[in-house]
Amino acid sequence: MKLLWTGLLILTLLVLSACGQDSSNNAKIVEGKVNVVTTFYPVYAFTTAIGGEDANVINLLPTGVEPHDWTPKSQDIVNTSKAQLFLYNGAGLEGWVPNFLKSLNSDTQVKSVAVSEGVKLLTAEGDDGHGHGEEHEDEHEDEHADEHTDEAASEDVADHHIDPHTWVSPKSAMIMAENIKNSLVEADPDHKAGYEQRYEELRTKLETLDQRFTDELANVPNNEIVVSHQAFGYLARDYGLTQHAIMGLSPDAEPTGQDIVKLAKLVKDEGIKYIFFEELVSDKLAKTLASEAGVETMVLNPVEGLTKEQATNGDDYFTLMEKNLQNLLIALK
Structure with a gap:
């Protein structure tokens, strides 16, 4: 019986461990580096490309999960509270951001940045079923987000159907990449040269992609x-x-x-x-x-x-x- 219970305990721990690995990237804050928390894949991809070895980037959204159906967990609050940067798309994509920022530790030094700032935003033909844009007004009211929200978006606050899918166009992605680079340089000026160099490499790739779309289409x-x-x-x-x-x-x-x-x-x-x-x-x-x-x-x-x-x-x-x-x-x- 003791062997049976031991076997069941080990099996249970393995199952719980596997579930944890499947639902979280298990990333940790790293001392001595600029720690950046990103909300979903495109922001994470651009940030890791620019940050390189100088930045520790933690992406909140697990692999295989659609961003509209996801909400942050307690460990995400812990990591973000300890980070230097919190980079999110903005434009209403992450409707949970205002409350998330309010839930961070009171002594947090993290700076939140909406990386879609500067993109000329579009409005959608009504709700697409995922609540896109519905929290857009709340983002502007939140004390953490006020400093970083999109000026272009502020003109459309009254419209609750902002199209947040900025990254799908390489032209908009270039603006997002520059915002990410600027945020990294401000947070970690000692590694400015590396951020600038890797940003230029990423921008060149985005410009090439943009030209291919332009020419082919x-x-x-x-x-x-x-x-x-x-x-x-x-x-x-x-x-x-x-x-x-x-x-x-x-x-x-x-x-x-x-x-x-x-x-x-x-x-x-x-x-x-x-x-x-x-x-x-x-x-x-x-x-x-x-x-x-x-x-x-x-x-x-x-x-x-x-x-x-x-x-x-x-x-x-x-x-x-x-x-x-x-x-x-x-x-x-």
Whole structure:
């Protein structure tokens, strides 16, 4: 019996350990380095690229988790309270940020920065079902966020449907990268040269990606895309595309049967060949519309996070955006 209980105890500990590894990146604060907490993958990817060996970057969102469905845990509060920088997208993406900042230790020295500052923000055609933009006004009211919120966004505070998907366009990503670099330099001026050098390398890659999107999409005969939710507004604006979203067609974001019929008619009328879906959310609506319209489905990735398979394969922002470009070229030819 004692052996049985011992075996069960070990098994339980292994299961709990595995669950912990699956739900958290288990990152720790490192003494002697600038510690940066980021909210989700794109901000983390740009920060690690610029920070290099000089920064310890902790990403809150676990691999394989869609950011709209996630909320921070107690350990996230502990880590952020001890960090020097807290970098989040802003523009209403992380609706939990205002309360999160209020919950940090009273003696925290962390500086919070909305890295989408300076991006000319878009408004969405109503709620997309994830609460995007609904907490935008609260961000501006919060004492921690006031110093760092987006001036361009402040003009749209009254509109609760800001499109937060800034990073999906390389043009906006360049602005975000510069904000991240400036934040690192301010927090850790001793390593300014390294941050500047790595930022220039990242910017060159983003400029190359931007030019590829510009050149390649300028030659496609069609420019209409149908996507599962309104994640591609900045991409569409910057590269001459028109986005039609299944989610967000009606105010409560759940499309009615009539919405699907109307969109299916648009697909047929415009000769659209593919309905795009995302890997981290259900493809049910995209497949329903594709079936109704008699077309196929294809992935268009909003790069909100990596799947576990993508992480294992070494995918990153650039490989995923390159795949997006290739899929767009197939769909729009």
